[in-house]
Amino acid sequence: MTTTRTCRRSRPARPVTRRAPRRAAGRTVAAFVLLSLALVAGCGNQEEAPVAPKLFVFGLDAATWNVITPMIQAGQLPNIAGLVREGSFGNLSSHPPVQSPPMWTTIATGFLPEKHGIDGFMAPLPGSNREVPVTSNMRKVKAFWNILSENDTSVGVVGWWPSWPAEEVDGFMVAQRAWPMNWSRNGIPFGAARDANGDLVVQDFPGRTYPESLYEQFEQFVVTEEDVTAEELGRFFADSGFTDPAKQFHARWVYAKDRTFTDAGLWLVERYRPDVFAIFLHGTDVTAHYYWGYQTSEGFDVDEADARMYGGVVRSYYRFVDEAIGKFLAIAPADAAVLVISDHGFETVRDLVEPWEKGEEIRTEIGGKDVPWDHSLTGVYIMKGPGVRAGHRGPDAAVEDVTPTLLAYLGIAVGEDMDGRPIESIFEAEDLAARPVAYVATHESGDPRGDEAPLESPVDDGIKEKLRSLGYIE
Numbered sequence: 001m002t003t004t005r006t007c008r009r010s011r012p013a014r015p016v017t018r019r020a021p022r023r024a025a026g027r028t029v030a031a032f033v034l035l036s037l038a039l040v041a042g043c044g045n046q047e048e049a050p051v052a053p054k055l056f057v058f059g060l061d062a063a064t065w066n067v068i069t070p071m072i073q074a075g076q077l078p079n080i081a082g083l084v085r086e087g088s089f090g091n092l093s094s095h096p097p098v099q100s101p102p103m104w105t106t107i108a109t110g111f112l113p114e115k116h117g118i119d120g121f122m123a124p125l126p127g128s129n130r131e132v133p134v135t136s137n138m139r140k141v142k143a144f145w146n147i148l149s150e151n152d153t154s155v156g157v158v159g160w161w162p163s164w165p166a167e168e169v170d171g172f173m174v175a176q177r178a179w180p181m182n183w184s185r186n187g188i189p190f191g192a193a194r195d196a197n198g199d200l201v202v203q204d205f206p207g208r209t210y211p212e213s214l215y216e217q218f219e220q221f222v223v224t225e226e227d228v229t230a231e232e233l234g235r236f237f238a239d240s241g242f243t244d245p246a247k248q249f250h251a252r253w254v255y256a257k258d259r260t261f262t263d264a265g266l267w268l269v270e271r272y273r274p275d276v277f278a279i280f281l282h283g284t285d286v287t288a289h290y291y292w293g294y295q296t297s298e299g300f301d302v303d304e305a306d307a308r309m310y311g312g313v314v315r316s317y318y319r320f321v322d323e324a325i326g327k328f329l330a331i332a333p334a335d336a337a338v339l340v341i342s343d344h345g346f347e348t349v350r351d352l353v354e355p356w357e358k359g360e361e362i363r364t365e366i367g368g369k370d371v372p373w374d375h376s377l378t379g380v381y382i383m384k385g386p387g388v389r390a391g392h393r394g395p396d397a398a399v400e401d402v403t404p405t406l407l408a409y410l411g412i413a414v415g416e417d418m419d420g421r422p423i424e425s426i427f428e429a430e431d432l433a434a435r436p437v438a439y440v441a442t443h444e445s446g447d448p449r450g451d452e453a454p455l456e457s458p459v460d461d462g463i464k465e466k467l468r469s470l471g472y473i474e
């Protein structure tokens with residue numbers, strides 16, 4: 001019966017049973033009755049528009065205006081351009097040493113690293129002389145997904161860095177390590193083995209998704225580096241006829257990972273319709289590290305054939321990300337809000353170009369790289385949605401302002417103890433007057449949280465190899 005189907009679409013199945021809301025019962029019941037009436041009234045024969053997610057968060061690693069602005073001007077990022085045109089945007093400053101796990105955790109919590117406890121890529125494993133990649137259990141404060149879950153707002157999070165083990169939320173979570181193919185350069189995948197048919201079998205380990213049972217559904221979307229076809233990869237290069245495996249390696253693995261999370265994310269959004277959906281995409285950073293120096297547009301003196309083959313990878317990757325955003329917007333409610341953010345930017349370090357081209361040894365200040373391109377302190381924010389000013393160049397903000405802004409937008413109190421503050425001036429004045437930002441002293445329970453030590457996983461060596469090849473660890 002059509003009626004049942006359309007009604008069901010509005011009240012989505014959840015991967016977990018929702019806990020009882022902690023709000024005052026009277027108000028919740030009244031709201032529930034009104035909502036039910038609205039749903040009954042809306043249950044006609046026509047396909048009903050989805051009501052959630054009401055907010056999408058796209059975390060784009062190292063996304064920079066240095067790439068976005070010229071591409072928007074050239075008409076190459078239609079979806080991001082639309083968000084800029086219809087929303088507010090500005091610079092989002094990062095903090096040294098400008099590393100992804102601390103900065104994405106600051107973005108997700110509103111706290112600086114000294115308070116949230118994730119202060120680098122790696123952490124020492126007690127009782128050994130080894131270090132392993134940082135894990136989510138080390139976080140000393142709540143992330144927005146915890147706060148939303150406690151405030152009657154369901155949430156889906158995919159691929160955040162760091163997010164393993166996945167945490168219990170009102171909704172779902174796919175940890176970054178759920179993409180298992182941390183491939184080695186010599187073709188041996190970590191955390192996986194080949195069966196008699198030569199097919200890859202991924203080693204099981206807990207915490208890849210919340211709930212645990214979601215992994216089975218997620219797994220159907222896993223794209224491995226081997227699965228990526230030359231034709232698919234060809235979109236990033238001049239053509240699909242290139243033959244240098246070393247030079248396509250980085251685009252290949254990060255595309256496999258981002259495509260996995262994008263495809264799975266689209267499916268999860270359609271199936272579970274969380275109130276807030278957040279996804280992290282990695283390739284804008286990885287392609288910049290490896291292919292930035294082939295861009296003649298950045299003033300580099302590049303061999304013509306190399307410039308042709310590799311000079312467009314960074315921009316092609318931004319196009320892929322723009323298309324991914326477009327796919328989510330296509331299944332979003334018409335009035336869904338969108339927040340695009342990066343943890344830091346990326347730039348050509350101009351005064352190092354000449355010495356580098358002369359063959360002198362150089363070191364960048366931020367990342368200590370021996371090439372004249374590196375992370376920059378200036379990332380991006382773009383926010384569009386009902387109540388957000390349109391076409392508005394907002395003030396400079398910082399990574400710790402993201403969670404306060406997200407909470408304020410959703411009408412959830414901001415923690416006074418957070419280091420960040422909502423970017424209030426991007427909200428419409430009338431909305432802000434009618435619904436001023438609320439504050440609570442803290443969202444923390446008072447109980448200490450956050451373990452000192454990281455947890456080990458079967459893909460640690462693969463992650464380490466990737467971090468090493470990015471020049472982040474020795």
Ligand SMILES: [Zn+2]
Pocket residue numbers: 062285286289375
């Ligand atoms: Zn980077």
